[in-house]
Amino acid sequence: MMPGIRVGTSAFTAAGWVGSFYPEGLKPAAYLNHYAQQFDTVEVDSTYYRTPSASTVKRWYEQTPKNFLFSLKIVQTITHEKVLVDCEVDFREFLAAADLLAEKLGPLLFQFPYFNAGAFPDRDSFLDRLSAFVKQLPQGYRFAVELRNRHWLVPRLLDILREKNVALALIDHPWMPRPREILAESDPITSNFTYIRLLGDRKAIEEKTKSWDKTIENRQRELFEWVEIVRQIQARQVDIFAYANNHYAGHAPATVRQFLEMLEKP
Numbered sequence: 523m524m525p526g527i528r529v530g531t532s533a534f535t536a537a538g539w540v541g542s543f544y545p546e547g548l549k550p551a552a553y554l555n556h557y558a559q560q561f562d563t564v565e566v567d568s569t570y571y572r573t574p575s576a577s578t579v580k581r582w583y584e585q586t587p588k589n590f591l592f593s594l595k596i597v598q599t600i601t602h603e604k605v606l607v608d609c610e611v612d613f614r615e616f617l618a619a620a621d622l623l624a625e626k627l628g629p630l631l632f633q634f635p636y637f638n639a640g641a642f643p644d645r646d647s648f649l650d651r652l653s654a655f656v657k658q659l660p661q662g663y664r665f666a667v668e669l670r671n672r673h674w675l676v677p678r679l680l681d682i683l684r685e686k687n688v689a690l691a692l693i694d695h696p697w698m699p700r701p702r703e704i705l706a707e708s709d710p711i712t713s714n715f716t717y718i719r720l721l722g723d724r725k726a727i728e729e730k731t732k733s734w735d736k737t738i739e740n741r742q743r744e745l746f747e748w749v750e751i752v753r754q755i756q757a758r759q760v761d762i763f764a765y766a767n768n769h770y771a772g773h774a775p776a777t778v779r780q781f782l783e784m785l786e787k788p
Contacts, residue, residue: 538735
């Protein structure tokens with residue numbers, strides 16, 4: 523584990539990982555324990571679809587070492603269906619489940635979709651709603667917000683997040699500006715930690731494969747750019763959580779290993 527940074531994959535299971543990441547014959551119940559011997563954090567994708575049961579969360583806790591951290595994607599009921607309105611019960615239920623991870627709980631990510639004019643007439647309509655919601659966030663958690671509207675990355679958004687120590691998720695995604703562009707125009711570090719997601723172009727890569735057992739895209743140049751960004755952030759004594767998706771290069775575990783190797787070089 524490198525000081526101040528944890529790097530893992532988005533989800534710990536995927537088509538093609540048996541034989542390429544998990545040993546042949548390993549029972550699915552043992553996947554998480556095996557994963558936790560390779561990496562020290564994971565972003566759990568399944569919590570986006572439904573709030574996990576208490577028994578599931580307790581099992582995650584029991585199968586991982588004491589220094590392991592889980593980042594959870596907040597359930598889509600809140601971010602996509604209700605979009606922060608009348609979701610207090612859903613949010614309380616989600617946090618109650620997350621609390622069962624105790625000291626192993628990492629950041630909680632609000633992953634919002636691309637909002638078209640049918641969802642919000644303009645940027646400020648969304649920011650008004652986000653601001654009211656963020657002001658009510660409970661203490662004692664690390665929250666991050668991901669937007670996929672590049673023209674919504676404005677000073678007002680950063681101010682809303684910074685006021686409540688909420689991180690802006692920095693994402694590598696074809697709809698969004700490159701990290702150098704963001705840093706050149708503003709200071710996107712709005713919390714005492716930052717959250718990086720290497721997402722890639724899902725549509726383009728799924729035209730080539732849907733079995734995530736090997737790297738099929740060379741992302742070395744992009745990863746070098748992220749290494750530079752990470753080093754700038756580390757110099758500010760800001761903790762970093764970074765997660766790679768299979769859609770980034772074809773095989774998320776290989777992306778994580780390559781990224782870590784690059785970070786370790788002077």
